[in-house]
Amino acid sequence: MELRFELKQLHLKETFSIAYGNYDKREALLIELSHQNGKGYGECVAIDYYQIDLQSFVLKLKEIQPKIEAQKIIHPKEFFKFLMSLNLHPFLLSALDCAYWDLFGKLENKSFIELNNIPSENLVESSITISVGEIDKQIQKIEKSNWNKFKVKCKGLDRNNVEKLLALNRNIALDSNASFTDQDCLWLQENVEVQKFSYLEQPRPIDQYKALRKEGFANWMADEDCQNLDSLDELIPYYKSINIKLMKCGGLTAALEMIKKARELNYKIMIGCMTESTVGISAGCVLAGFVDYVDLDGANLISNDYATGNFVENGKIMLNGKPGLGIELR
Known part of the structure; x- marks a missing residue:
């Protein structure tokens, strides 16, 4: 080799x-x-x-x-x-x-999907990320988009912005990248309207999740708090959902183990990504049949993708069915 x-x-x-x-x-x-x-x-x-x-x-x-x-x-x-x-x-x-x-x-x-008996029909659609910005511009991007699911980034909590997003009646998740306070989290999980968000991702800095209650109206999703298999047991009282990213957990082999254990513990599961080319996104796409949410828009956000393979088109996961992960360099 x-x-x-x-x-x-x-x-x-x-x-x-x-x-x-x-x-x-x-x-x-x-x-x-x-x-x-x-x-x-x-x-x-x-x-x-x-x-x-x-x-x-x-x-x-x-x-x-x-x-x-x-x-x-x-x-x-x-x-x-x-x-x-x-x-x-x-x-x-x-x-x-x-x-x-x-x-x-x-x-x-043989494809990865064949080797691991992964479902490949009726896959969940991916969200596309709307980066931090003025709420009216974020809403404009959502309304102009051909995608059906959105992950809206925010820096801190603005309750008026939350109400504006909920009023859109679209499939929206909220991702604060750890910028919410404990008070913000209490308000969100006690607000019945907040269950309209598909999930709320990583609300607090790493290891500062004790204010969260998974029984509340917010579908809290752990990202940085959920690094690997060892995280899953201790997060049970706080998070309903987890975001598995291949780089974070150590790759496809580790992700398969995490998915198995997370299912046993009744978590909802998302396969997520960083900013990646089609090399990284192709690997994430093959796990889509095992999960509840998908956020694999990374290659859609870059202008110089150097590979072909599995990809996401307007939210739909497009598996090319080729051997391995189906990746080829351009």
């Missing part, structure tokens, strides 16, 4: 504004694993609020390259056990795990 990697830059179509800051571009690390005629691809991106340093990932890849290239082709779940022994950051672990699933499927001539 051969390992290659390359730093890339993703340019956003327009400035992306969230409570953490404003962004015009994202740095990405593209990974390629190849064997015989097969090439598999994975990706991770530099997200500043996760303190991601891609240069350190490059150094780590150079260090572990001989070990990876010495591996025989084995089942991806066995390869994941090998990756776990290398003590990798979850973002880097995810890129390697996804690349290997893509490669393995191509070598076996």
